[in-house]
Amino acid sequence: MRVAIAGAGAVGRSIARELIENGHQVLLIDKSPSSIRPERVPNAEWLLADSCELSSLAEAQLGKCDVVIAATGDDKANLVTSLLAKTEFGVPRTVGRVNHPNNEWLFTEAWGVDVNVSTPRIMSALVEEAVSIGDLVRLFTFRQGNANLVEITLSPDSPFVGTPAGLVPFPENCALVTILRDGQVYTPEAEQPLESGDELLFVVPAEVETELEQLLSPGHHPG
Numbered sequence: 001m002r003v004a005i006a007g008a009g010a011v012g013r014s015i016a017r018e019l020i021e022n023g024h025q026v027l028l029i030d031k032s033p034s035s036i037r038p039e040r041v042p043n044a045e046w047l048l049a050d051s052c053e054l055s056s057l058a059e060a061q062l063g064k065c066d067v068v069i070a071a072t073g074d075d076k077a078n079l080v081t082s083l084l085a086k087t088e089f090g091v092p093r094t095v096g097r098v099n100h101p102n103n104e105w106l107f108t109e110a111w112g113v114d115v116n117v118s119t120p121r122i123m124s125a126l127v128e129e130a131v132s133i134g135d136l137v138r139l140f141t142f143r144q145g146n147a148n149l150v151e152i153t154l155s156p157d158s159p160f161v162g163t164p165a166g167l168v169p170f171p172e173n174c175a176l177v178t179i180l181r182d183g184q185v186y187t188p189e190a191e192q193p194l195e196s197g198d199e200l201l202f203v204v205p206a207e208v209e210t211e212l213e214q215l216l217s218p219g220h221h222p223g
Contacts, residue, residue, distance in 0.1 A: 002024070002027070012028060031049060057081075062089040065089075071095075135213065155216075155218050165189065165190060173205055174204045175204070
């Protein structure tokens with residue numbers, strides 16, 4: 001997979017290193033000469049250019065990229081880069097970094113952003129996930145599917161402790177994708193009983209999140 005990353009700062013370089021380790025081709029783009037440091041990610045391609053300019057993206061051959069990641073420290077630049085990548089070069093997948101939480105609402109398909117990554121939101125979600133038992137915590141939003149990745153830690157008083165996963169009447173279009181238990185990752189099986197303290201990860205539409213949370217809460221009585 002070929003990936004272009006706009007922004008060769010600490011965030012962009014870290015992403016590049018991980019992608020390269022996973023066998024992908026990476027191009028780092030930055031308009032600041034001081035940021036062009038090939039020795040820091042020697043296996044990446046480097047381009048001194050402004051990702052907000054159409055000519056620069058054409059020079060980068062963005063049309064040959066499978067993914068474009070707009071990872072600069074400037075939200076306006078990330079939006080413009082994503083929009084140009086999607087509308088002018090038809091890049092299949094765009095990821096936009098949100099630096100300021102007040103701008104998160106802009107990072108949508110209307111601006112060419114398939115997935116937005118908001119560091120403040122992720123950090124707050126991780127804090128909530130660490131301290132919340134029985135409460136639904138939204139971890140990630142899938143823009144194209146109008147669905148969210150959510151987590152619920154099963155309370156000891158949940159009515160479904162000890163119930164096989166296949167017998168729990170989860171809401172329609174709600175998918176249990178992973179059970180985290182005792183430091184292990186389990187693929188849910190219909191006959192596998194749920195246990196107190198299980199971290200349950202679901203992909204679920206936003207409109208049924210409340211129903212899911214109420215279903216697994218201690219106050220729910222199975223019909």
